[in-house]
Amino acid sequence: MASIKPTPDLRPARLNALGEFAASIAHEVKQPLAAITLNARAGLQWLDQHPPRVEEARAALRMVLEASTAATAMVRSLHGMACQAAPERxxxxxxxxxxxxxxxxxxxxxxxxxxxxxxxxxxxxxxxxxxxxxxxxxxxxxxxxxxxxxxxxxxxxxxxxxxxxxxxxxxxxxxxxxxxxxxxxxxxxxxxxxxxxxxxxxxxxxxxxxxxxxxxxxxxxxxxxxxxxxxxxxxxxxxxxxxxx
The missing domain is CATH 3.30.565.10 (Histidine kinase-like ATPase, C-terminal domain)
Structure with missing residues (x-):
């Protein structure tokens, strides 16, 4: 009677891959998130001035928007790489x-x-x-x-x-x-x-x-x-x- 080979357990490899992907996301979005925090605080500080420094606050908010857009794009890019999608040229x-x-x-x-x-x-x-x-x-x-x-x-x-x-x-x-x-x-x-x-x-x-x-x-x-x-x-x-x- 032929022996039945056990099915290899792929869970460790999948968990390792998932861990690497999570580490990649954390690494990539850390700086855009830090930029969002720094510029959001700066915007609030400009608005707390007497009188409020509206133009400086607007500049800080523009940086918040740019950083959040960059973070979103980076996560989408990493997801594409993980799925072996072709670069969006x-x-x-x-x-x-x-x-x-x-x-x-x-x-x-x-x-x-x-x-x-x-x-x-x-x-x-x-x-x-x-x-x-x-x-x-x-x-x-x-x-x-x-x-x-x-x-x-x-x-x-x-x-x-x-x-x-x-x-x-x-x-x-x-x-x-x-x-x-x-x-x-x-x-x-x-x-x-x-x-x-x-x-x-x-x-x-x-x-x-x-x-x-x-x-x-x-x-x-x-x-x-x-x-x-x-x-x-x-x-x-x-x-x-x-x-x-």
């Missing part, structure tokens, strides 16, 4: 996308006393999922902010650069923190590996997956004389030319 200017992410993080950068240097090249376009690439840039900037928290012996700086690197369009995010320990350089993109206490280990793994899904790449190296740099690159791009009406 559109044509957009890379410099504008980077500026939009930076705007969402301005309050946190000011709070951490980080000076930002922006160096934008020509306005190149990508045909890509804008929300997913915003996720990547936001992750890289948040990692830089985290790397700078313990820096007290020099000014904290973050630099953003866009432009061509050889035949690829490159977005570079660099900080002047402690850098990446050589022993960990090969592991920082591994899923569930984190150098931060309480970290999910999902951020850089998601970033690289998004880059590769768009035919691009993501690499890191140590900056000079201090810090780390991350290079997000794409082979397919076009130069934006304003339409003539």
């Amino acid at each position: 559109s044509v957009f200017v890379v410099n504008d996308m980077v500026r939009d992410v930076l705007q969402l993080l301005r309050a946190e950068l000011r709070l951490q006393c980080i000076t930002v240097t922006e160096d934008y090249g020509p306005d190149y376009q990508l045909n890509a999922d804008r929300v997913q690439l915003m996720q990547v840039i936001m992750n890289l900037i948040l990692n830089a902010i985290e790397a700078l928290r313990d820096i007290h012996d020099r000014p904290r700086t973050l630099s953003l650069h866009t432009g061509l690197d050889g035949d690829a369009l490159c977005i570079r995010v660099a900080d002047n923190g402690a850098g990446i320990p050589p022993a960990l350089a090969e592991r920082i993109f591994d899923p569930l590996f984190s150098t931060k206490p309480g970290g999910t280990g999902m951020g850089l793994a998601i970033c690289r997956s998004i880059a590769q899904a768009h035919g691009g790449g993501l690499r890191s190296d140590n900056a000079r004389p201090h810090g780390a740099a991350f290079h997000l690159s794409f082979k397919e791009y076009t130069l934006w030319t304003p339409s003539r009406s």
Whole structure:
């Protein structure tokens, strides 16, 4: 009589996948939610002034709306990735996308006393999922902010650069923190590996997956004389030319 093989229990694998997805959502929406909180408080403070500072309150409320829209879009994007849906591509200017992410993080950068240097090249376009690439840039900037928290012996700086690197369009995010320990350089993109206490280990793994899904790449190296740099690159791009009406 033939033996009956037991059916493998798929529940642990499903629970692990669910846990990774939940960790991804928590990681991605944390900063937009923080921006909503900060700007909502700022709006209330402006309205409590005598007389109320209505224009400043309106600006804060606009930031609340933008951050809530970004959080919703990121959750929808992560859901699509979990379901292995194709990226929702559109044509957009890379410099504008980077500026939009930076705007969402301005309050946190000011709070951490980080000076930002922006160096934008020509306005190149990508045909890509804008929300997913915003996720990547936001992750890289948040990692830089985290790397700078313990820096007290020099000014904290973050630099953003866009432009061509050889035949690829490159977005570079660099900080002047402690850098990446050589022993960990090969592991920082591994899923569930984190150098931060309480970290999910999902951020850089998601970033690289998004880059590769768009035919691009993501690499890191140590900056000079201090810090780390991350290079997000794409082979397919076009130069934006304003339409003539």
